[in-house]
Amino acid sequence: MKSVEPTVTLRVPAAAEYVDLVRLTLYGVASKIGFSYEDIEDMKVAVSEACNNAVLHAYEEAGFMEIRFTVREGALSISVKDEGRSFEPRVPSADAPALLGKSIDDLQAGGLGLFLMQALMDDVEVHGGDGGGTEVILTKRLARSEEMA
Template sequence: MLKDRNITLTVPAMPEYVDLVRLTLYGIASKMKFTFEDIEDMKVAVSEACNNAVLHAYDKDDGTIEVRFAFVKDELSITVRDYGSSFTIEENKETPAMHGKSIDEIQSGGLGLYLMQALMDRVEVEHGGGTAVTLTKKRQRTEEPA
């Protein structure tokens, strides 16, 4: 049914549109018969990628986020692309440790990439004319009764 097809969604880089991306992901992943837990993990990961684009890619509210859903067999890849200013992973390695700090001393951000990596099977980040984060999840095979 959904073999070797792609869907691309372009939304304004504004927080209120992240829910639209999550709803689209839910519909696609449900049709692919991903488990509820996997769908929830993907929704958190794609939200992190979209939030990074909303918060960091553009100086003004005039940018867009392009989200491409590519599915082949038992694998769904979601690419979140912006065309704003980019970052490098090396910059993120300077994130200070949180151990021994009070809740007031901990800054938000900086953990999104690690969270995406924990929730997805593969995470790839590309730079050049913006940032593209590709999140890939393999569908778990369920055993059919004999």
């Protein structure tokens, strides 16, 4: 019998006032599986960035975002998906200079979102859909000492 990965799914309007609900749900799920306070705070910042991207850029009018929290062996994956305008992600590689030769003043507002997500999470994937929409998958692994606790 195949085991099922525990998943919590939220479908909320892509509006700023719902990002707190996503953060509260993240806190509940992550604390239940044993993440430290510091790791949870990092994940809350990263998931807020992903949600804010959907709120600000995905839709010209009202739309929804779906957030899935999936517990995998020793890790939590958070998927933030919208069905709005897709974009060509430029996820920085691990060996690329953080600001790609630009000063902070040269970056557009919001230009650090993917950098921030990548710095706070163990893995970041961005997928643009063929029919529109974007999915950001953020993964954080439990540290060994936290798994033992």
